[in-house]
Amino acid sequence: MPRLSRRAFAASAFAAPGIAAAQPLAVPPGMLAQGGPVDVPYGQPAATEAGVKRRPRAGPGYAPLLGTAGSSLTPLGDLDGTITPNGLHFIRHHAGVPAIAPEQHRLVVHGLVDRPLVFTMDQLRRFPTVSRLHFLECSGNTPFYQQARIRPDWTVQDTHGLLSCAEWTGVRLADVLAEVGLKPGARWMLAEGADAAAMTRSIPVAKALDDAMLAWGQNGEALRPEQGYPLRLFLPGYEGNTSVKWLRRLKFAESPFMTREETSKYTGLMPDGTARQFNFTMEVKSVITRPSGGQSMGPPGFREITGLAWTGRGTIRRVEVSTDGGATWQDAALQEPVLSKCLTRFRLPWRWEGGPAVLLSRATDSTGDVQPTRDALVAETGPNFVYHCNAITAWRVAPSGEVTLAV
Amino acid sequence: MPRLSRRAFAASAFAAPGIAAAQPLAVPPGMLAQGGPVDVPYGQPAATEAGVKRRPRAGPGYAPLLGTAGSSLTPLGDLDGTITPNGLHFIRHHAGVPAIAPEQHRLVVHGLVDRPLVFTMDQLRRFPTVSRLHFLECSGNTPFYQQARIRPDWTVQDTHGLLSCAEWTGVRLADVLAEVGLKPGARWMLAEGADAAAMTRSIPVAKALDDAMLAWGQNGEALRPEQGYPLRLFLPGYEGNTSVKWLRRLKFAESPFMTREETSKYTGLMPDGTARQFNFTMEVKSVITRPSGGQSMGPPGFREITGLAWTGRGTIRRVEVSTDGGATWQDAALQEPVLSKCLTRFRLPWRWEGGPAVLLSRATDSTGDVQPTRDALVAETGPNFVYHCNAITAWRVAPSGEVTLAV
Numbered sequence: 001m002p003r004l005s006r007r008a009f010a011a012s013a014f015a016a017p018g019i020a021a022a023q024p025l026a027v028p029p030g031m032l033a034q035g036g037p038v039d040v041p042y043g044q045p046a047a048t049e050a051g052v053k054r055r056p057r058a059g060p061g062y063a064p065l066l067g068t069a070g071s072s073l074t075p076l077g078d079l080d081g082t083i084t085p086n087g088l089h090f091i092r093h094h095a096g097v098p099a100i101a102p103e104q105h106r107l108v109v110h111g112l113v114d115r116p117l118v119f120t121m122d123q124l125r126r127f128p129t130v131s132r133l134h135f136l137e138c139s140g141n142t143p144f145y146q147q148a149r150i151r152p153d154w155t156v157q158d159t160h161g162l163l164s165c166a167e168w169t170g171v172r173l174a175d176v177l178a179e180v181g182l183k184p185g186a187r188w189m190l191a192e193g194a195d196a197a198a199m200t201r202s203i204p205v206a207k208a209l210d211d212a213m214l215a216w217g218q219n220g221e222a223l224r225p226e227q228g229y230p231l232r233l234f235l236p237g238y239e240g241n242t243s244v245k246w247l248r249r250l251k252f253a254e255s256p257f258m259t260r261e262e263t264s265k266y267t268g269l270m271p272d273g274t275a276r277q278f279n280f281t282m283e284v285k286s287v288i289t290r291p292s293g294g295q296s297m298g299p300p301g302f303r304e305i306t307g308l309a310w311t312g313r314g315t316i317r318r319v320e321v322s323t324d325g326g327a328t329w330q331d332a333a334l335q336e337p338v339l340s341k342c343l344t345r346f347r348l349p350w351r352w353e354g355g356p357a358v359l360l361s362r363a364t365d366s367t368g369d370v371q372p373t374r375d376a377l378v379a380e381t382g383p384n385f386v387y388h389c390n391a392i393t394a395w396r397v398a399p400s401g402e403v404t405l406a407v
Numbered sequence: 408m409p410r411l412s413r414r415a416f417a418a419s420a421f422a423a424p425g426i427a428a429a430q431p432l433a434v435p436p437g438m439l440a441q442g443g444p445v446d447v448p449y450g451q452p453a454a455t456e457a458g459v460k461r462r463p464r465a466g467p468g469y470a471p472l473l474g475t476a477g478s479s480l481t482p483l484g485d486l487d488g489t490i491t492p493n494g495l496h497f498i499r500h501h502a503g504v505p506a507i508a509p510e511q512h513r514l515v516v517h518g519l520v521d522r523p524l525v526f527t528m529d530q531l532r533r534f535p536t537v538s539r540l541h542f543l544e545c546s547g548n549t550p551f552y553q554q555a556r557i558r559p560d561w562t563v564q565d566t567h568g569l570l571s572c573a574e575w576t577g578v579r580l581a582d583v584l585a586e587v588g589l590k591p592g593a594r595w596m597l598a599e600g601a602d603a604a605a606m607t608r609s610i611p612v613a614k615a616l617d618d619a620m621l622a623w624g625q626n627g628e629a630l631r632p633e634q635g636y637p638l639r640l641f642l643p644g645y646e647g648n649t650s651v652k653w654l655r656r657l658k659f660a661e662s663p664f665m666t667r668e669e670t671s672k673y674t675g676l677m678p679d680g681t682a683r684q685f686n687f688t689m690e691v692k693s694v695i696t697r698p699s700g701g702q703s704m705g706p707p708g709f710r711e712i713t714g715l716a717w718t719g720r721g722t723i724r725r726v727e728v729s730t731d732g733g734a735t736w737q738d739a740a741l742q743e744p745v746l747s748k749c750l751t752r753f754r755l756p757w758r759w760e761g762g763p764a765v766l767l768s769r770a771t772d773s774t775g776d777v778q779p780t781r782d783a784l785v786a787e788t789g790p791n792f793v794y795h796c797n798a799i800t801a802w803r804v805a806p807s808g809e810v811t812l813a814v
Contacts, residue, residue: 035506039479041461045631053448053449054449068441079627080624082538088628099437129487129711195442217488220489220490224450226447226450229453304535
């Protein structure tokens with residue numbers, strides 16, 4: 001992994017204004033009186049962090065509508081590492097958040113099975129459990145197909161905030177399916193949510209028997225209500241809407257069910273008028289989160305360029321970063337552990353001289369897939385495509401230090 | 408890794424009462440009306456999870472005292488996986504929680520250094536960053552030395568809840584120290600917190616130059632106030648109190664500073680009247696979290712035995728589980744990834760026949776250290792020792808299914 005040289009520091013960060021030689025520090029008020037209460041059964045962020053919050057994407061059509069379809073984005077530009085704290089996990093919902101008492105919740109598994117069964121939460125919890133770190137991304141993340149709809153004031157929360165990462169716990173769906181017994185003709189699985197949208201998607205049985213989970217845990221604790229409490233399907237690497245929340249029903253059949261959410265929505269309209277259907281796997285992708293849109297560079301000198309990379313096809317093999325709009329590229333360091341279908345944090349030391357710059361990142365995954373330019377992607381799909389935009393994202397640094405979206 | 412056989416299921420879980428053949432599910436109320444609001448800038452757990460909370464250890468002397476020394480424990484028996492959500496990270500404090508405005512906070516580095524420096528948070532953030540998953544354990548966790556003080560009604564929250572795990576982000580202390588330049592005689596580092604206790608500990612320079620971090624991030628977001636916002640020292644694998652919170656000062660010297668917290672406290676009183684001092688590294692340890700004290704087994708049949716293992720010396724190599732009080736042992740499966748100085752979740756499938764059982768776990772780490780029995784530990788330290796109890800913990804399962812502490 002590339003390491004920053006000592007020389008880079010000595011000549012940059014510590015020649016910057018604001019570093020003083022040590023003087024006796026004033027004793028701050030917090031050391032002169034007993035501190036605040038610690039009998040806090042469930043802790044909250046510091047009051048001074050209130051600006052780090054979820055919100056809808058900036059622009060017309062993205063305002064939250066109480067109880068109807070909408071989304072709320074993770075503030076990726078304010079976050080470090082790879083884990084998304086549960087309070088900031090992105091939300092995409094189709095009819096608001098149902099309130100479900102876990103002891104009332106049931107999951108039915110039926111259709112082309114030998115033994116149709118109904119499960120309580122307690123019964124599901126008696127299967128062997130599994131915990132895995134995985135990203136979740138909405139296929140509508142990063143709406144870059146139509147240039148006219150891109151807003152230069154978008155931050156990385158606006159462009160990529162329908163992306164989060166957590167340690168998910170539950171049971172392997174394959175273990176549950178071994179109990180119900182799939183009949184030979186079962187090729188597709190319908191997953192239905194217990195929300196007012198009755199969110200439904202068709203999933204190939206091969207995925208259900210591979211790494212699919214019935215998940216109740218998110219970063220150690222129970223799923224948050226907005227993430228499907230008390231039970232969701234979790235399909236690692238698949239577009240987020242297929243990981244059906246508030247999961248109540250799995251039905252097996254020979255063919256896909258052609259639900260509303262896979263015919264009128266979540267398909268890709270191609271230039272010839274046909275639609276790409278069943279685009280499940282999220283493609284290799286990356287984005288620089290710092291510096292990124294809306295941030296200011298401050299004084300010239302050393303800056304770390306850092307961001308996130310991910311792929312639904314396996315692991316991230318490489319992330320390259322350019323500071324000159326793609327003329328030259330350098331390999332970024334990847335933070336270990338690099339896990340399958342999980343966010344990977346990348347980092348590159350950089351010395352900003354105070355001039356203009358255009359910052360790009362380009363990820364390559366374990367299958368050899370390379371993140372495309374926006375031009376290459378639009379040339380393939382046409383401008384009417386909506387989902388699965390994994391284009392390289394550009395951030396423009398002005399000599400003033402202001403950073404804006406440059407796609 | 409051991410896997411549960413299909414036979415184990417067919418003969419156990421699904422012969423248990425309560426599993427019904429599939430009938431058309433009733434439509435729950437949540438599907439008949441638009442759901443609740445999703446414009447939640449910072450999400451909270453479901454109301455029905457209010458019982459999953461931090462609290463002081465049960466028993467006299469553990470009640471929280473506003474603003475004075477105390478602790479609050481992570482509900483390990485209610486959690487899955489390895490990540491502790493930030494709201495449930497354990498708290499140990501010596502004078503309450505100071506409220507610190509990050510833009511006012513300063514860190515001074517002085518003593519035997521070439522260039523004493525004061526850092527703002529912004530200046531620290533300009534160093535190359537690092538994110539790592541690590542456990543944190545209070546050395547006062549698991550107070551098992553004196554049999555008379557052990558309460559049979561203790562849950563795993565009482566016995567082991569001064570243990571949490573998070574993805575910590577910050578800068579390598581070694582990178583900062585390269586800037587100030589350590590003088591040849593610098594062998595020890597004083598770390599001081601900005602709380603009313605002026606919490607201070609002496610740390611070997613070798614640790615400061617190894618994997619020590621100046622951390623501001625916890626599971627992606629800013630440190631919680633109770634965990635040292637805006638800045639803490641983080642010493643992977645060391646006893647928790649050395650990872651000084653609200654960090655304001657690092658001073659270098661030839662010898663340890665013999666502060667209150669390393670002379671009158673956090674030493675180990677031996678039978679000959681001497682005290683073990685500077686017991687930094689947390690030893691290899693494990694505990695079964697489910698089934699554990701205060702839980703009920705429910706009907707006989709398949710149960711997964713699961714828990715956590717950790718060591719300050721490296722990685723967990725092996726966890727053995729006994730269901731018969733130590734007469735026989737089986738290897739548990741370790742959830743991947745197994746990371747250094749991080750919690751490792753272990754699991755063993757078990758068929759509970761409804762009779763009495765005594766459940767134990769025994770961890771071995773990458774150095775070959777094996778978790779001792781309580782008897783062996785007390786024989787070595789005597790009964791007046793307080794800290795660093797890594798004894799094997801026993802949970803007794805009654806024929807009624809009630810689980811109690813059996814140490």
